[in-house]
Amino acid sequence: MKLVVLGGGESGVGTAILGKKKGYEVFVSDFGKIKENYKEILSINQIPWEDEKHTESLILDADVVMKSPGIPEKAPIVKKLLERNIPVISEIEFAFPFTNAKTIGITGSNGKTTTTLLTYHILKQGGLNVGLAGNIGKSFAWQVAENNHDYYVLELSSFQLDGIVNYRPDIAVITNLSPDHLDRYAYDYNLYIASKFRITKNQTENDFLIVDHDDVEINRWFQNNKTKAKKLSFSLTTTVEEGGFEENNNLNSKINNDLFTMPINELALEGKHNLKNAMAATAVAQLMKVRKQTIRESLSNFQGAEHRLEKVLKIQNVQYINDSKATNVNATFFALDSMTGPTVWIVGGVDKGNDYDELMPLVREKVKGIVCLGVDNQKLFNAFNDVVDVMIETTSMTEAVKIAQRMAEKGDTVLLSPCCASFDLFENYEDRGRQFKNAVHNL
Structure with a gap:
């Protein structure tokens, strides 16, 4: 089986390492320049690579292609692969079958990095053997190759979700929707929204989907579409039956009739949008049976994401x-x-x-x-x-x-x-x- 990896960055190199370990014949091709440290890692692992070009003869004979999220569908090499019906997938899709770990997939236009880091922080403080991957940190594939985590918190961009076929998160979160990356979606907002909701397409009734109850576009999607997953939500405007809500200056989160509550002024993160991020992370932590005291401490001592306010x-x-x-x-x-x-x-x-x-x-x-x-x-x-x-x-x-x-x-x-x-x-x-x-x- 030949695996071709397009893009020699973090996700590309991670996929190459996992592919090699699982017995694939691997080739890495990057149209730009591959950074020196990644070249060195590929060479040490005896993985052939090229940069500043795509040699078609070495790419178009692939059985499967992992495309890095930064490469658009309309790139000439991707078009040629799709014309030949060669599967072009994302790193998440490639790595998923090689791990038994439970995954928490987090997407959304804004807040996904903060929510991902906060969720990871709470689960780690709760003593779970958890990895952090996707759009941040070390690549998911790389960690699946080298570590043995029981859980992964994955930040997933719409580009990563475009490349999934069978990936199924045990818990999915959609923080919110607003127009972003429309240049990659033919300036059609509906295509972008559909992309985000791919996160729940393979979920079953044993899985959970956590969404923003106040988000107009999310609500509109549910008028015309369904998810098999159990839906939880969070809101700043209403008391939801299952999920997070604000009451008497407290963050409340109710899961399976179990109520978690904490004063909002004790949260490390400020601002209404961060209250929502905290509600989403709290719901995940409750589903994972983290102790309430641990959740409270984690929410109050969290250091926010770099480059975000x-x-x-x-x-x-x-x-x-x-x-x-x-x-x-x-x-x-x-x-x-x-x-x-x-x-x-x-x-x-x-x-x-x-x-x-x-x-x-x-x-x-x-x-x-x-x-x-x-x-x-x-x-x-x-x-x-x-x-x-x-x-x-x-x-x-x-x-x-x-x-x-x-x-x-x-x-x-x-x-x-x-x-x-x-x-x-x-x-x-x-x-x-x-x-x-x-x-x-x-x-």
């Missing part, structure tokens, strides 16, 4: 916040909504078909100045130029932070919440976030 420094009474992971309008909406005082907003990058209208009321109310950090900022100018007093363009993070410092006064906040992808000026959102933090520390 991360407080960097306070300089001359101005708070600098790194929200580089906000790559869409909905994420930035949460960020601006949680600002309490006047805000200088650093925004921009590769626009994925954003509609900035829903940000208008928040920008009017909270934003005193905007620093555009992108190669093409025309759309941002068109949207906000008449709304704020000052708008300045730059293509350097150091300069953006210095300009923001000049605009900010005591009691203000400088917020990096780009609303866009990072690929025009940075390697990825982590690189962008780290550059922001370095620039702040150098002020």
Whole structure:
């Protein structure tokens, strides 16, 4: 059996290692450059690879192909594989049959990283032998090859879900839905939503699906579609029968008539959206029979995700916040909504078909100045130029932070919440976030 791996990054190399261990003939091909440390690992494991090209003769004879999530379906090599009916799957799909571990799959437009990290944190504190994988941490396939976890908490993007056939999470979570990555879904929001709901397509009546009760699109999906899984939900507006809700300034979570409760002001994470993330993680923990005391302690001592509303420094009474992971309008909406005082907003990058209208009321109310950090900022100018007093363009993070410092006064906040992808000026959102933090520390 020949396994071809497209993409020599974390998920690609992990899949190659697992494939080799399971007796596949493996070949790794990357159209870009493979990082030196990954080349070394492939060579040590005697796995042939190529980069900066796709040699068709070595790829089109595959029995199965694992495509890294960053490669779009419309890539020429992928089209050729599909024309020949060669299965093109995701890393999750490939690795799933090789483990008996239970998996918790978490997806959604926003909050999935925080919910995944928080769930992992609670289960680990609860003494479970648990791994963290998917979109974060070490690749799932790699861990299946080398570790023996009983449980995995997986952060799953829509791209990873597009490549599943049989994968079935024991517990699935959909945090929320808002337009994202529409450039990969022919600018059709319904295709993107269908992609997210693939997480539950193989679930049985023994499995659980946890969703946001307040989400318009999730509710619309359930009007026309069904899941076999047992559905639990969480809400900030109503008392749900099974799942999480807010009452008397407490987070409540009711599973199988067992009520967990905790004061909201004791949660480590602030903001309404994080209350929802905490409800989702709590429901998972209760289903996994983690002690209530452990859940309470974990929710109060959790250190949030890096690059997600991360407080960097306070300089001359101005708070600098790194929200580089906000790559869409909905994420930035949460960020601006949680600002309490006047805000200088650093925004921009590769626009994925954003509609900035829903940000208008928040920008009017909270934003005193905007620093555009992108190669093409025309759309941002068109949207906000008449709304704020000052708008300045730059293509350097150091300069953006210095300009923001000049605009900010005591009691203000400088917020990096780009609303866009990072690929025009940075390697990825982590690189962008780290550059922001370095620039702040150098002020």
